Amino acid sequence: MKKLDLTGKVAIVTGASRGIGASCAKILGSFGANVVVNYFNSEQKAQEVVNYIKDNGGNAISFRADVRNFESVNEMVKTTLEKFGSIDILINNANINFPIKPFLELDYKSIEEKIVGETKAFYNCTKAVVTHMINQKYGKLIYISSSLSRQTAFGFFAHAGAKSAVDAMAKTLALELGPFGIRVNVVGPGLTNTDATFNQPKEQKEMIANFTPLKRIGEPIDVAKVVLFLASDLSDYMSGQYLPVNGGSFMI
Structure with a gap:
């Protein structure tokens, strides 16, 4: 019988210094995974995540890398392999900033930066780990998308477009990589309490909570628990799926 245990597995979590990424890194570490905590700007917060994992009996390192830069990502993967010997799990989570504006107020550059940034992060991180996963005949690729790729909202033109691309690319990867023992899945959080949503009006959050059957908006740990399931052997017969949280x- 499979059990939820990641002992000996190695996970890279991008954008892991805060929010959903930090929760994912912590919970993976608490279930035995060796975790690489990727960050770009927040070195101190990334180290706090590493310290949390170590204080709770796990093993982790932090690594600064811009996921939009292929050489930077390759260096992170090289360091991971030198330190831990394998890569079993990739959580592609790093946030690419975007403007919340209606289409009529958007310039093309803002749209392009979001969509290109999101797809570059997807490509760079996946490309850097997938050869190793193919060679070991095992891997879990987990992409953090958004509920806005399926049910969008006013002002989220760039974000919805970028995350829709993530959803579609992940399905294609699941088809191509399945024969190599690599599972590919997408997690689509709804509105979640993170730094990225801190400035959204309280009234808006309350409105969303009121029409949500569970009567609250999400917390990072809600998403992290689903990521943990997908990273574990319990989800071994799942691939190409979009899981809304x-x-x-x-x-759906």
């Missing part, structure tokens, strides 16, 4: 605010 939104309290039932929309259903």
Whole structure:
């Protein structure tokens, strides 16, 4: 019988210094994974995540890398292999900033930066780890998308477009990489309490909570628990799936 245990597995979590990424790194570490905590700007917070994992009996390192830069990502992967000997799990989570504006107020550059940044992060991180996963005939690729790729909202033109691309690319990867023992899945959080949503009006959050069946918006740990399931052997017969984590605010 499979059990939820990641002992000996090695996970890279991008954008892991805060929010959903930090929760993912912590929970993977608490279930035995060796974790690489990727960050770009928040070195101190990344180290705090590493310290948390170590204080709770796990093993982790931090690594600064811009996921939009292929050489930087390759260096992170090289360091991971030198330190831990393998890469079993990739959590592609790093946030690419975007403007919340209606289409009529958007310039093309803003749209392009979001979509290109998101797809570069997807490509760079996947490309850097996938050869190793193919060679070992095993891997878990988990992409953090958004419920806005399926049920968008006013002002989220760039974000919805970019995350829709992530969803589609992940399905294609699942088809191509399945024969090599690599599972590819997508997690689509609804509105979640993170630094990225800190400035959203309280009234807006309350409104979303009120029409959500579970009567609250998400917390990072809600998403991290689903990521943990996908990273574990319990999900070994799942691939090419989109899992919404939104309290039932929309259903598929």
